[in-house]
Amino acid sequence: MSNLEAAAYLERQPAQEVQLEQLLHAPQAYMNMRVKFRCVFVEHGELYDPIHTQYSSESFINVVAWDDDARIWEPAVRAKPVASMYLAKERAASTGFGDLRKYQLVDITGEVSSAFRKVPWVNIHTIERVSDAGHFSDDSVYHIEQAQLLAADNARDLAETQYVAALDDDLPTNGRILVGDLRARNLMAAGRAGEAAAILERALRAADPDEGASPIGEKDHAALHYQLARAKNDLAAKEAGDQARKDLFAHAVQNAKAAIRRDPTQGDYYATLGIAHAGLGEFDQARQQCALAIRMQPNNAETRWYLGRILDQQGQHDEAIEALKKAIDLTPKDARMHAAIANAYLHRGQKNGDKGGADVGTAMREYDIAIRLKPNDAELLHASGQAMEAAIAAKAEIQVGTAKQAATPQMAIDRYTAAAAANPNHLATHLALAKAYQSSGNNEGAAKHLQAAVEIDPKDVGRLTEVGKFLEGMERRDEALAVFERAAKIDGKNADLQYHIGHLALQTGDGAKAEKALEKAIDLKPRHFAALCDLAEVNLAAGDPKAAKKRVSVASDAAQTPADRERVTALKAKVDEALANR
Known part of the structure; x- marks a missing residue:
């Protein structure tokens, strides 16, 4: 068979669909x-090697392109396009090559004729523009590049503006997904996890079309699930509603597992899964996942930070402190590490009662280190106020300048006041100040900060819920009930609010009100675990164990944590006893 016959025969064969990246990685295999393959057209190039290849400028047009998944907003990526593809001049007119513009998506069919210098030299048979696919532009690439630079400098709001400007362009689907991922990461770093989660959920819907293949690769797909798991974990940590918090952690588990299924090589994915398990009280699974992450990334301080926090939550404070010491050795100027080990020392000190004073003092020193690293961080200042209250309870001495002295209530108030100055909208700080002032007999000061807590955003149901729970904890049940009812008027379809109203009514002996609110909570959310359990208690108190049994059965299916399952077991025993005594 002649070369001409061989070429004609090859062109009649079906083409194998590949990624341009695959050709670059192993050209000899093709x-x-x-x-x-699909790629992004760049330009007509001038790279020819007629000595070692069949391609000359007299007979061929040099086609330059980027892979369709290339991050072309990165200068280093843009500087390395694929420039070893050639279209015979006699084919150019029939392919519409002259009408192609930079950044347009094209499908190229051709033959890998050589792997000289480990590069795929492609003889192009056809080159077709992908219609209605969208494309990058010089403007959108500029905006993304600037956003990345601003994000690296922690100018988060300015970076967000640039990402939004880039997304106003008609980007291809895969590009829009990848830029959305970058934008979500920036929002996460800015503490805007809710917005990040919404962006990531949209990106995942686009990445899982009803028909056809995903527009992004497995690793990018995995990264979206991982980032969404992180966002859900962050939202859960700040969620006031117990059931809503569990749901967020449960979603985080699902997304972290999805990330691991798609890319099991990333240690951070296992650590994030561990944090979600810990949030659900599944500490053994949490530790197992973090241990895997550390084995994969032994020098990753953040993974040890995750493990230390999980161990601390599990009550294994000695092991937590050792894990966090290693994290600090790896990143001694990371305030988060010092804050975490301060927590571990504090919890160990509280566990040891009168003998824990030294640990509480160490916790205060670590908090002070963290505050020196981040002096205007309201969260750190607030946490140090909590530690100071623990020092007071333990009658511990703390370092003040060059001397040690006993901790006093005013020292805690001073820390909380500094936190409120750093962030006047820090809800937990106003609640802590209200409690501190009430304890000292300053009811006017307590009322001032409770009012401030509510007025931070009088229509923010989450904040009102937290204030209500705080008041309930202070046994100010009438005030708590009023706050929950105020919130329910704003959001009448919030199952957690109805649960809290019913729970307080049950505590105060108003069975009818409790039943009405709890029934509404379950109507809004049929598997609301806490509402189901409380309603079973109401049914038992009303002498209706059959109704209670139905509620417990649903609650058993809705149980997510060991504590949930323990409560279900206790309720089943009550129901069985009531049925036996009928």
Whole structure:
């Protein structure tokens, strides 16, 4: 068979669909094969090597392109396009090559004719523009590049503006997904996890079309699930509603597992899964996942930070402190590490009662280190106020300048006041100041900060819920009930609010009100675990164990944590006893 006959025969063969990245990685594997791939057109180039290849400027047009998944907003990526593809001049007119513009998506079919210098030299048979696919532009690439630079400098709001400007362009689907991922990461770093989660959920819907293949690769797909798991974990940590918090952690578990299924090589994915398990009280699973992450990334301080926090939550404070010491050795100027080990020392000190004074003092020193690293961080200042209250309870001495002295209530108030100055909208700080002032007999000061807590955003149901729970904890049940009812008027379809109203009514002996609110909570959310359990208690108190049994059965299916399952077991025993005594 002549060369001409061989070429004609090859062009009649079906093309194997590949990624351009695959050709670049192993060109020899595709030698003399007909392939088809999608890429981003750049320009008509001038790279020819007629000595070592068949391609000359007299007979061929040099086609330059980027892989369709290339992050072309990165200068280093843009500087390395694929420039070893050639279209015979006699084919150019029929392909519409002259009408192609920079950044347009094209499908190329051709033959890998050589792997000289470990590069795929492609003889193009057809080059077709992908219609209605969207494309990058010089403007959108500029905006993304600037956003990345601003994000690296922690100018988060300015970076967000640039990402939004880039997304106003008609980007291709895969590009829009990848830029959305970058934008979500920036929002996460800015503490805007809710907005990040919404962006990531949209990106995942686009990445999982009803028909056809995903527009992004497995690793990018995995990264979206991982970032969404992180966002859900962050939202859960700040969620006031017990059931809503569990749901967020449960979603985080699902997304972290999805990330691991798609890319099991990333240690951070296992650590994030561990944090979600810990949030659900599943500490053994949490530790197992973090241990895997550390084995994969032994020098990753953040993974040890995750593990230390999980161990601390599990009550294994000695092991937590050792894990966090290693994290601090790896990143001694990371305030988060010092804050975490301060927590571990504090919890160990509280566990040891009168003998824990030294640990509480160490916790205060670590908090002070963290505050020196981040002096205007309201969260750190607030946490140090909590530690100071623990020092007072333990009758511990703390370092003040060059001397030690006993901790006093005013020292805690001073820390909380500094936190409120750093962030006047820090809800937990106003609640802590209200409690501190009430304890000292300053009811006017307590009322001032409770009012401030409510007025931070009088229509923010989450904040009102937290204030209500705080008042309930202070046994100011009438005030708590009023706050929950105020919130329910704003959001009448919030199952957690109805649960809290019913729970308080049950505590105060108003069975009818409790039943009405709890029934509404379950109507809004049929598997609301806490509402189901409380309603079973109401049914038992009303002498209706059959109704209670139905509620417990549903609650058993809705139980997510060991504590949930313990409560279900206790309720089943009550129901069985009531049925036996009928």
